[in-house]
Amino acid sequence: MLFLRVVLLVVPLMIFLCGRHVSGCDRNCTDKPVFTPSRLVVKYGDPVAANCSVCEDCLDLFGLETPLGEQNKTGTISWKASEMTEWDSTPSCYYTKKDSDDQCCSDLPITVYQPPDNVLIRFVGHTGPMFEGRYYTLQCEVQKVAPIENLIVIFYKGQTALDKQPYNGTNKKPVTTIYNLVIIPSEEDDGAQYWCEAKLELGPEGPQPPPVVISQKITASVYYKPRLEAIAHPVLITIPEGERLQLNCSAVGNPSPSYTWTLPSERLHSSRSNVLTIDSVTPADGGLYTCSVSNSRGTINVEFKVKVEINNHNATNNHHNATNNHHNATNNHHNANNHHNANNHHNATNNHNANNHHKENKSLQQQYQQQTDSPRHNVFHALSSALF
Numbered sequence: 001m002l003f004l005r006v007v008l009l010v011v012p013l014m015i016f017l018c019g020r021h022v023s024g025c026d027r028n029c030t031d032k033p034v035f036t037p038s039r040l041v042v043k044y045g046d047p048v049a050a051n052c053s054v055c056e057d058c059l060d061l062f063g064l065e066t067p068l069g070e071q072n073k074t075g076t077i078s079w080k081a082s083e084m085t086e087w088d089s090t091p092s093c094y095y096t097k098k099d100s101d102d103q104c105c106s107d108l109p110i111t112v113y114q115p116p117d118n119v120l121i122r123f124v125g126h127t128g129p130m131f132e133g134r135y136y137t138l139q140c141e142v143q144k145v146a147p148i149e150n151l152i153v154i155f156y157k158g159q160t161a162l163d164k165q166p167y168n169g170t171n172k173k174p175v176t177t178i179y180n181l182v183i184i185p186s187e188e189d190d191g192a193q194y195w196c197e198a199k200l201e202l203g204p205e206g207p208q209p210p211p212v213v214i215s216q217k218i219t220a221s222v223y224y225k226p227r228l229e230a231i232a233h234p235v236l237i238t239i240p241e242g243e244r245l246q247l248n249c250s251a252v253g254n255p256s257p258s259y260t261w262t263l264p265s266e267r268l269h270s271s272r273s274n275v276l277t278i279d280s281v282t283p284a285d286g287g288l289y290t291c292s293v294s295n296s297r298g299t300i301n302v303e304f305k306v307k308v309e310i311n312n313h314n315a316t317n318n319h320h321n322a323t324n325n326h327h328n329a330t331n332n333h334h335n336a337n338n339h340h341n342a343n344n345h346h347n348a349t350n351n352h353n354a355n356n357h358h359k360e361n362k363s364l365q366q367q368y369q370q371q372t373d374s375p376r377h378n379v380f381h382a383l384s385s386a387l388f
């Protein structure tokens, strides 16, 4: 600061000596003083330096007007400052034309920049989950950045740039600015991350890559009604008796949905899970299943029609399994009327197994004969299942 005062004293002195103020100078003359480099981009507080030279026979009468730093004059003028502490300054180099009072001048444009202290993102006047189709304002606050005219603010959703906003201002000192972006969220935006980026585009003389400060990320929560996640299931599900039935009505939604199953039989307790499993289906499990998926935004109903096929039992299968339905006294297949039906139980390969119901040694023929004694509907049933 002391030095600044010295410079301010020196400049009027030079003006006194030259008898003319630099600002009244011709900036459009031929043979202008030349600055090297011709323009400067410097971060506030960083050192800065430049040289000015003029035509050979102008040497005696030239000078450099700057608000800070020191200069040596040896043919050219070398100027440097250890810290750039002026936001808006334009050094001028000048000489007085020979045989005339006219001055000829050049200016050294200097861009003094400061990356933002901080960049913040928020929703204006809103917290918590959003509703689809409504308007919300995202706000990006860029704190203490200079110069504002070189600032670009970009809003992002994930990796996608949504909007790029320049600023019209011309203030060269650090300012805090606010940028708004209106969004209308949809289901796909649930869980998306919003953030913004403040970038100082300072041109080729500026730092590469350009200074960038990014905000924190805010994760959007968007309410939407349940949507079935599983791929379409067949209209009719046909499943052999004894097999495992699994019905899946997994859905996505926000808030996360709840499930209620309506079952054709009362055999099972109603399930509150997304997947309904019956380890071993019986004919009683056939019918219409409805899965109702709901959250605060809506409900969807998913229907499953289940047909349980009566097994045509084979030798490797159920016959010898004591836990199996076929040997369960309550099961239709083994009631008194069915013993001699045309079902597989009684074909030649099966006749002699330990669980066989027929103690006598009968030929296949004899068995069929015996069948005619049983009630007709059972014969029909047995034949049709044998055909099946």
Ligand SMILES: *[C@@H]1O[C@H](CO)[C@@H](O)[C@H](O)[C@H]1NC(C)=O
Binding pocket: 028
């Ligand atoms: C500077 O000179 C150019 C021609 O060399 C002229 O077109 C322009 O008007 C001049 N500008 C000023 C401010 O005198």
Ligand SMILES: *[C@@H]1O[C@H](CO)[C@@H](O)[C@H](O)[C@H]1NC(C)=O
Binding pocket: 036, 037, 049, 050, 051, 076, 078
């Ligand atoms: C100014 O000139 C001197 C020598 O004449 C040189 O050492 C220095 O690097 C130059 N400075 C700039 C900023 O060009």
Ligand SMILES: *[C@@H]1O[C@H](CO)[C@@H](O)[C@H](O)[C@H]1NC(C)=O
Binding pocket: 070, 071, 072, 078, 079, 080
């Ligand atoms: C001016 O000259 C002095 C001594 O030679 C040197 O220490 C100083 O760095 C020079 N300043 C510039 C701006 O070149």
Ligand SMILES: *[C@@H]1O[C@H](CO)[C@@H](O)[C@H](O)[C@H]1NC(C)=O
Binding pocket: 166, 167, 168, 169
């Ligand atoms: C910039 O200027 C344009 C048109 O001149 C105006 O529509 C816009 O609102 C301005 N932006 C800012 C941030 O002032």
Ligand SMILES: *[C@@H]1O[C@H](CO)[C@@H](O)[C@H](O)[C@H]1NC(C)=O
Binding pocket: 229, 230, 231, 248, 249, 250, 275
């Ligand atoms: C149900 O379906 C969903 C979506 O397809 C899948 O992620 C999940 O693993 C399935 N659950 C079962 C038990 O098959």
Ligand SMILES: *[C@@H]1O[C@H](CO)[C@@H](O)[C@H](O)[C@H]1NC(C)=O
Binding pocket: 313, 314, 315, 344, 347, 348, 349, 350
């Ligand atoms: C007996 O049943 C088995 C298994 O179902 C079958 O492979 C075989 O051909 C049958 N035999 C006769 C004589 O029907």
Ligand SMILES: *[C@@H]1O[C@H](CO)[C@@H](O)[C@H](O)[C@H]1NC(C)=O
Binding pocket: 313, 314, 315, 316, 317
């Ligand atoms: C018999 O049952 C087993 C087990 O369920 C099955 O793998 C096999 O294919 C069946 N055989 C016939 C002839 O149906």
Ligand SMILES: *[C@@H]1O[C@H](CO)[C@@H](O)[C@H](O)[C@H]1NC(C)=O
Binding pocket: 280, 320, 321, 322, 323, 324
């Ligand atoms: C009998 O069947 C049940 C259910 O189908 C099975 O869990 C069990 O392992 C079987 N037992 C034998 C001895 O095959």
Ligand SMILES: *[C@@H]1O[C@H](CO)[C@@H](O)[C@H](O)[C@H]1NC(C)=O
Binding pocket: 282, 328, 329, 330, 331
């Ligand atoms: C027979 O099956 C029924 C239902 O399928 C079951 O309730 C019963 O306990 C079973 N009986 C035996 C002896 O396994």
Ligand SMILES: *[C@@H]1O[C@H](CO)[C@@H](O)[C@H](O)[C@H]1NC(C)=O
Binding pocket: 361, 362
């Ligand atoms: C069953 O009858 C066949 C001939 O019809 C005979 O060869 C076989 O020895 C008999 N088996 C028994 C256990 O009586």
